[in-house]
Amino acid sequence: MEAKIPDEVRAICKQLKARGHEAYVVGGCVRDLLLGKEASDWDVTTDARPAEVQKIFPRVIPTGIQHGTVTVLMGKKQFEVTTFRGEGAYTDGRRPDAVEFVRDIAADLARRDFTVNAIALDPDDGRIIDPYEGQKDIARKVIRAVGVPLERFREDGLRVLRAARFTATLEFDLDSETERAIGPSLDVYRKVSQERVRDEWVKAMKARRPSRAFDVMRTSGILDVTCPEMMEGVGMEQNKWHAYDVWRHGMECLDGCPGDPILRVAAMLHDVGKPRSRAFSDKTNDWTFYDHERIGAEIAEPICTRLRFSNDERARIVHLVRNHLFHYTSEWNDATVRRFIRRVGKERLEDLFALNEADVRAKGRDATPDLSALTSLKEHVARVIAAGDALSTKDLAINGRDLMTELGLAPGPILGKILSALLEEVIADPAKNTHETLLELARKMKS
Numbered sequence: 001m002e003a004k005i006p007d008e009v010r011a012i013c014k015q016l017k018a019r020g021h022e023a024y025v026v027g028g029c030v031r032d033l034l035l036g037k038e039a040s041d042w043d044v045t046t047d048a049r050p051a052e053v054q055k056i057f058p059r060v061i062p063t064g065i066q067h068g069t070v071t072v073l074m075g076k077k078q079f080e081v082t083t084f085r086g087e088g089a090y091t092d093g094r095r096p097d098a099v100e101f102v103r104d105i106a107a108d109l110a111r112r113d114f115t116v117n118a119i120a121l122d123p124d125d126g127r128i129i130d131p132y133e134g135q136k137d138i139a140r141k142v143i144r145a146v147g148v149p150l151e152r153f154r155e156d157g158l159r160v161l162r163a164a165r166f167t168a169t170l171e172f173d174l175d176s177e178t179e180r181a182i183g184p185s186l187d188v189y190r191k192v193s194q195e196r197v198r199d200e201w202v203k204a205m206k207a208r209r210p211s212r213a214f215d216v217m218r219t220s221g222i223l224d225v226t227c228p229e230m231m232e233g234v235g236m237e238q239n240k241w242h243a244y245d246v247w248r249h250g251m252e253c254l255d256g257c258p259g260d261p262i263l264r265v266a267a268m269l270h271d272v273g274k275p276r277s278r279a280f281s282d283k284t285n286d287w288t289f290y291d292h293e294r295i296g297a298e299i300a301e302p303i304c305t306r307l308r309f310s311n312d313e314r315a316r317i318v319h320l321v322r323n324h325l326f327h328y329t330s331e332w333n334d335a336t337v338r339r340f341i342r343r344v345g346k347e348r349l350e351d352l353f354a355l356n357e358a359d360v361r362a363k364g365r366d367a368t369p370d371l372s373a374l375t376s377l378k379e380h381v382a383r384v385i386a387a388g389d390a391l392s393t394k395d396l397a398i399n400g401r402d403l404m405t406e407l408g409l410a411p412g413p414i415l416g417k418i419l420s421a422l423l424e425e426v427i428a429d430p431a432k433n434t435h436e437t438l439l440e441l442a443r444k445m446k447s
């Protein structure tokens, strides 16, 4: 097993030991090693103080000296070397106010969050230090806090969310006492910055089934703090098309939507507008959700802003929620498809198709969901794109500069408006996409 540890990490530990120090790999990488998984990053822990670590290695970055962490550069790679430490007092529910270095590895492991993350391994001789029975919990597939769960969760508000996230990424269950400690720790969780929460969401999205994490967040109360909008769909019955309530449908769609974390956030939120648009129809004797995609986009936007997703990420999520609903039929002609592509944007079609497929599958009604409409739409879209007709104002045979020089228009929003109107004409009839025809049309629009 130690054979999988990178040479650079072995070299770092060897050099520390040659100077009379202890050195171990520790934390997530040991856990992943024991699970036979690829570790994402390698952390080394040592009794050497940061100043000594800096002296031993020629290329270092003093990443977090006050927290005992030095980044050692080996070739192009970076490794964090952290001095054994205990934990000082917390006032913000997040970072200890001061760190206290400790003498032995067991004391360092004691401050770590979960037993599966509190195992150290000496890469030299393969010795494992596991005072909290992390290996046993790995075998049982259990996330269990080191020490008293309630104390550990109240020290650092992020830990409850890490617990939820690990249930998904590791596909482990929460130990029951650990799970029970989440509720009484939510006042501390509340203080965690939204960026940290978002980072955990994104990490959870890399799991095979991220819904495990969000189900823990739902039942434990974490989501009441972070995203009450999602809670509105819990237990909300839909209509004859759906086997699941709004919440479960969102979770099934999330799990069934492969792709990057941002697409998966959109899949999770795609029906977030349903609870606020639900109405009973006497005509169909069933529930309806008119306009839920528009209402959903309005709800998703502030959620993304609050969680500090970047402007691009937010735009992508909101756009997918806004456009997730479409019903392709044989009545769609080429112009309908061109309009669809224009609205969605060529570069976002693939996301939308992936989301739609997951959405259809997540209805849970049929053993073999009917994807024929989606397949036909994809084919029709491919045909229309291959035809090469204009789909955006950039594809027009005229541009803003032409409008200014030939029609004497001044720069300003009017140019965009005219180009947009011209595109409408060309989408309806691609034959109009010539310089002369468009100029003539623009002249009429001007007057």
Ligand code: ATP
Pocket (backbone or CB within 6 Å): 026, 027, 028, 029, 040, 041, 043, 111, 112, 113, 114, 117, 118, 156, 158, 159, 162, 203
């Ligand atoms: P991954 O990198 O796969 O997300 P990880 O367990 O490596 O998971 P990191 O955030 O990289 O998580 O942290 C490395 C180690 O530091 C953890 O394994 C754990 O031992 C410790 N640790 C990280 N965050 C906390 C925390 N909030 N409270 C206590 N210990 C923590």
Ligand code: MG
Pocket (backbone or CB within 6 Å): 028, 029, 040, 041
């Ligand atoms: Mg890690």
